[in-house]
Amino acid sequence: MSLFNKNHHKLIFFIFLVLFSNNTSAVGYSKSQLQQLAINYLAQNLKELTNGTRELSALPIDPRISDKNCETELLINSVNVQRSNRQSTIQIKCLDEKKWNLYVQVKIMELAPIVVVNQNLSKGEIITNEHLITKQTQKHLIRTQYLNKAQMYTLLGSRSKRNIRSGSAITYKQVCMVCKGDRVTIFASYRGLSIKTAGIALQDGIIGQNISVKNSKSGKKLHARVIGVDQVKVSI
Template structure:
């Protein structure tokens, strides 16, 4: 065999090995019918669970181990996820099939949820009364924001920074306090409502309070102490 024939044979072997490698890769990449059924079921479950609650959802499903040799499921797959107290982040899906063979597997799934949430636009000093100029909306991954977050700037207007807040910080309830609407010793309006009646008088606040909080106020006319809910700056409402 001359050198030219050897080169032709070597070239053919190289081409054959390349085709086999590409075919093997394609087989590994192409999901089986069962894997596709599991993917479709989990994606549908996620869509129904969140029902448009986020701007964007990304679902990463770990492939099923092919060594399990599970039969295709002829009935609808049954799904449950753990932990039950959340629906984003790293989850484990219990996937069950009743027909033709009764089998159950556990599939790791990572769900990223993206939403427009409130972040600090600039550094905010402790004690600052927040205004729209301090904040902005930004698309963020909220999957692991277990401390909570705000979806509208209006929810934070009038709140006070509890501590220094750096720029780009996701705003959460632990960072802010409601702004005080009444200070202890301040003269306030007491509005009593009930049974079709509305009575207005004045009193002195016995404690500080923010919007919606209950505080004690001493009625300056009767000297009685009443408890009312703050409804506006310098104003409380009591039930008659």
């Protein structure tokens, strides 16, 4: 083999190395992949919740925007443009020769459980475990009077003061363990002795609440704590 042929083969080999060793193949990203990248970024950068759960979802990307390719690592950051604390704008950048950037809107939904009834309740109906469930609800829709899972047990044995539709959040204003006008048993204890007498409730109340009652025998008005269905206790 001539010297020319040897050098010729070496030159071809050198060109091959230059062309293919420096070529970085572009990575393709579909719109759904870009949306997921934005969601993942935001999930990693939001503060952890002390209670409840959080759901993130990306809003649709303009259908006129095509899928993207990039030869370098994507840069992702949060933009200060926020319509509210329930939505964030995430910027995705590619810095290769065909530079591009894309904005993805991510919806932030924070949820917490509230107590709801899972069947229609009629006025005066006694509430049991079978009537109640918890439902994940957006935090900004939760009113202060709504009850959480830890408070569910306080409703058991109470009565509905009105008709309540299935799926509705239930509040203390809608129920009473002792209802105004009910005949109640008044308990008292004194020096180890237990006393009970009949009375009439002058106010609605649930377990733990203090209400006014009237002793049926003496007609005396008393302040008593609700301890159960149609049961109150007075301190002597």
